[in-house]
Amino acid sequence: MTELAFHNSATRRREIFVPIDAQHVRLYVCGPTVYDLAHLGNARPVVVFDVLTRLLRRRFPRVTYVRNITDVDDKINARSRESGEPIGAITARTTADFHRDMEALGCLPPDEEPRATDNIAPMVEMIEKLIANGNAYAAEGHVLFSVPSYADYGKLSGRTPDEMLAGARVDVAPYKRDPGDFVLWKPSDDGMPGWDSPWGRGRPGWHIECSAMSWRYLGAEFDIHGGGHDLIFPHHENELAQSACAFPGSRFARYWLHNGMLLVDGEKMSKSVGNFLTVRDILGRGAWAGEAFRLLLLKTHYRAAIDYTVERLDEAHTELDDFYAVLARDLPEPDADDALVAEMAEWALEPLHDDLNTALAIARLRDLRTLENVATVGGSDTAVLHRIGKAWEPESGQAAAALRQAAAVLGLLGSDPRTWRQGGQSDEVAAIEAAIAARLAARAAKNWAEADRIRGELSAQGIVLEDTAGATSWRRV
Ligand SMILES: [Zn+2]
Incomplete structure (x- = not known):
């Protein structure tokens, strides 16, 4: 079977993927902070790690994919103060919105989706371990992680101490022993969500939420940690510091995968620039738009930056129309165990094993579409046959079946082709x-x-x- 390899952000190298337990692959991806609709940048890691999970499931007997919901955070508290809507109502509504939007992008739910507010006990337990191990200290109702206590701090992001201080925009506070120390626990006044703890009524910092939830659901050490490139520092650096110090000798995540940024019309998305787009904005363009946006995302390698434009969305829509036009034909259905169909599908998926090269896999889906056209409509396309370099002569229906099978691993082409051609107006x-x-x-x-x-x-x-x-x-x- 083709070797599976990823670019590991922690080592900055391409590495062959070897799971801790070949029978059970475990991965954790940082989920949304639920205070507003998901924007286009939020959607990218969800789509990327959905494809990764689908690929892992083809190769390994068991996969556990955990993606959390951050439902206690100062951004949520601030939103509630501004709008007057209760915190519980904001987080419940936004979580439901997130689920619906991600489903519309063809993403399967994770195996576990822990909410931070349901996992306060493991957070408190981890903070106690960190204090006991000499990596954290309590001061004025706060508990802080002591950055100088962890010699490897900064290794994941590759930043110098000065860069880290600048990047974290740290608050200067009298209770900090070192300016880089970050909050594990902070006090809550009466109007704020809070839980009783050994340090008084308070709430967790964002970073400890992910360390505690990954520990609870995957153990102290697991295979893959994913998220957006913008989370490497300080969030992932801090998660790693917390987990490595709470469980000395464990490496936390073996492979760190980070997706690149998403620009809109060539610029970083921002409300002040006026190019801020939610997933809901895209979905409003039509029933086709969720899948078209997914295709747009996957046409670019996950580590590269993407520039979203309406033209690129329309282009992806047209490409899907072309795929569905082939699948909508009344084609013979090959047997389920057809060897050539399996070989063609495997060939199309091969690039995914090389650091999730979705762009090349999609190019190969186009070649399968051309092969089907050659088989059913006649004529020849020597350029495609030359590029493929195989002596395949599929009969009508075989390349289409391979196309469907391979596309499913990318979460594409799953709609009913006839409904799609009528405009997808069925749901x-x-x-x-x-x-x-x-x-x-x-x-x-x-x-x-x-x-x-x-x-x-x-x-x-x-x-x-x-x-x-x-x-x-x-x-x-
Ligand atoms: Zn996280």
């Missing part, structure tokens, strides 16, 4: 979009009664419309 979201379109038409015709009736009908289904300049977005209550 609940499409019905909501249709109602919104009808309401916009009523408003354009100044038929305010009808527009209000449609709004009321959607509202009764728990769908809230939000009109902004030139567009209507929606969310569930």
Whole structure:
């Protein structure tokens, strides 16, 4: 079987993947902080590690994929203060939004999705271990990790102490022994979420949440830790410091995988620049948009930066139309154990084993589509046959079956091809979009009664419309 290799951020090298237990691969990916809709940058690691998990599941008997929900965080507290909405309502609504958006991008749920607020006890336990081991200290209701106590601090991110201080934008506080020391636990006043602890009523810091949840669900040492490149410092550096010091002798994660950033129209996404886009904004473009955005993401290698533009989304949409046009044909169905189908699918997936080269795998899906065209429609495409370099002469239906099988590992081409060609208008979201379109038409015709009736009908289904300049977005209550 093809060797599996990844670029390990910790060693900055390509390494052959050897799991701790060949029967059971364990991975942890940092999940969302639930206070707002997921933006395009949030979606990228979810899609990338969804493909990685699907690939691992093909090769190993058992895979446990853990992705947490950060539902206690000062950003959530601040949002609640601004809006007056209770914290529990914000986190429940945003978690549901996140699940629905990621499902629309074709992502399977993780095996475990622990919430920070359900895991306070292991966090307290880990902090106690860190204090006992001399790596943390309590001061004025806070507990801080002592950075100078861990000699390897900075190795993961490869930063110097000065760079780390600048990068972490550390708060100067009188209770810190060293300016780089970071918070494990902090006191909560009456208006804040808090839990009783040996250091008084308080709440955890963000970094200890992931160390404790990965420990609880995967053990002190596991195979793969993933997340966005922007999390390497300080978040992952701190997770590693906490876990390595709480469990001396353990390496925490063996392989660190980080996805590159996502730009919009060539710039870093920001509300002030006006190029801030949520996944919901993209999904609103049509029933095709979730899969098209997924394809757009996977056409670029996960470690490279992606520039999102509407043109690239439209291009991905057209490519999907071309794939589905082939799959919608009335083709003979090869046997389930057809050897040539299996060989062609394996060939298309081979690049994924080389540090998850989705771009090349997708190029090979296009070659399978061409092979199917040659087999069913006739003619020849010598360039494709030359590129493939195989003496394959598939019969009608074989390359299409291989295409479907291989695409499934990328989480692509899973829709019903005939429904897709009719515009994919079969699901609940499409019905909501249709109602919104009808309401916009009523408003354009100044038929305010009808527009209000449609709004009321959607509202009764728990769908809230939000009109902004030139567009209507929606969310569930
Ligand atoms: Zn994390």
